[in-house]
Amino acid sequence: MTDDPERDAHGTDAREDDGDGDPRDDARAELADVIDERRRLLALAYRMLGTTGEAEDAVQETYVRWYRMSDAERDAIANPAGWLTRVAGRVCLDLLGTARARRERYVGPWLPEPLPAGYFAAGSGAAATSAPAVSAGVAGGSVTAQTDAAPDPLDRVTLDEAVSSALLVVLEAMTPPERVSFVLHDVFAVPFPEIAEIVGRSPAAVRQLATSARRRVAAERSRQVSRAEHDAVVAAFAAATQAGDLAALTRVLDPDVTLRSDGGGLVSAARKPVFGAENVARFLLGLLAKNPADRVEPTATTDGTGFAVLRDGVVIGVVNLNVVAGRVADLWIVMNPEKLGAWRD
Template sequence: MTAQEIDAEVIGERRRLLSLAFRMLGTVAEAEDAVQETYIRWYRLSQAQRDAVEVPRAWLTRVASRVCLDVLGSARVRRERYVGPWLPEPVPSLAFTDPALDDPADRATLDESISTALLVVLESMTPAERVAFVLHDVFAMPFGEIAEVVGRTPAACRQLATSARRRVDGTRSGRVSRAAHDATVRAFAAAARAGDLIALVTTLDPDVVLRSDGGGLVRAALHPVRGSDKVARFLLGALGKSPAAEVLELETPDGLGFALWAESRVVGVVTLEVTTDRITDVRMVVNPEKLTLWN
């Protein structure tokens, strides 16, 4: 393979690397920075060193994963300094998904792996757990190669991935089908549009939690809102304060959600989690820096 062909192959990996980095880091900006750093390290190699790399895709994947591992090590401190609740960046369905995939089941699986619900769970993991889970369960990397990334034995990496998978599976218990999710969300929307407090409360779990991520850049609740009555009143109050904003149904990796439109642009994305037949989590991202792919 010529140097030009290798360069073309390396550049062609950018979408895949972004896909990997986003799942590890939870925001598009951090993913793009990680991928840029990966390419910087590639082009810092001498031509002889690049020619010696047998599989550029594998090299890029390992380096990008190590970069993400380093970023995750400092991310918790940054999250603690964040103004208000921090939420992963919501992205459109099929974002960072290989367009060549023909199997709807494969597309659905990859779509779920960029859902806000899953990314929230990944945030609770250690950096090593998160990297091991993403590399093995999403990108099917063998544990021997994962061991090179996280600096542990293959057996230890297997344990990390198992622990991470157990956490993910624990959050899926009680989760309803996509059709049931969307039906509950539509009932929630109808009650909110009608300003019907009682009907809205009935769509919410008694212990529902609403988190609003404005990042200190726009107005948002600085603390989670808990309980069906408080969440319902908060939502109706927010709608009343923004009569010009449009609330439109939106397909997201989490199922049916909502886009908040104002002045011909998306100013917020709402994703919801439904367990049994009630909404248990309402996640509102209004931080403009986390809405880049919607505008």
């Protein structure tokens, strides 16, 4: 193995040419394979960094390092996909190292970027998705809803839960090595010895990091409800909001509910969290009353059914809800336009 782990991600045995076929065809096939890895790398980087913008930057840097090598150096890498994964992990680790300082300077609460359901599975940034389990339309700052019992496909649920806001909030509280270890091993099945080279720890230490992260994630998942229950609670939430019924809305909220709004200092948003069922209910109803021209429409997100806020036909916000034990425990409202690109494509 060479001294440079970026040039020996999964072995350095050069490929042998058996003399059959045009070598240019092999080169073109390899290039296609490398480019095809982009979507997977974006999914990996998003889980580590929490926004598609930072994920794009990480993947771009990964490819820069790939093409910076000579043809001979690239040919010596037996598994380009493995190499790209390791380098992307290292780039993300470096970015996470500076992220804490950026979060401290961030105006108001920082939230992960919300994504449409099936965003990475579809291989597109388009926000078009299957019909949500709650069908609703909002005009004049009000919300209407009716339930639809059609369940989501199991594979969609699995993929979406891996990039849900609930999970990303948990990942955000981890140390950079802990987060990288968990995502690489538990989500992308990278062996511990390889992760150890990325984070600069021993394989045993990396295993402990992943185990610690897994406990945190398991604790969060133990609180989660089924997608059907989530969407039923969202339907009740929408109905109470549409009716302007403070008592009904308060009942659907957990007594210790927390509302966080992320405007990033670029648009108007609450700069401090709102705590408690009555405070959150009054805040939401007041927000709708102050913006009667806005439309609030249900949409399928990676957290289940949520809401898109539209002004003049443009999405200006996305609302995700975390349902625990039949009530809304968290509301995440992202208004930062830099985090809404997936909803505007």
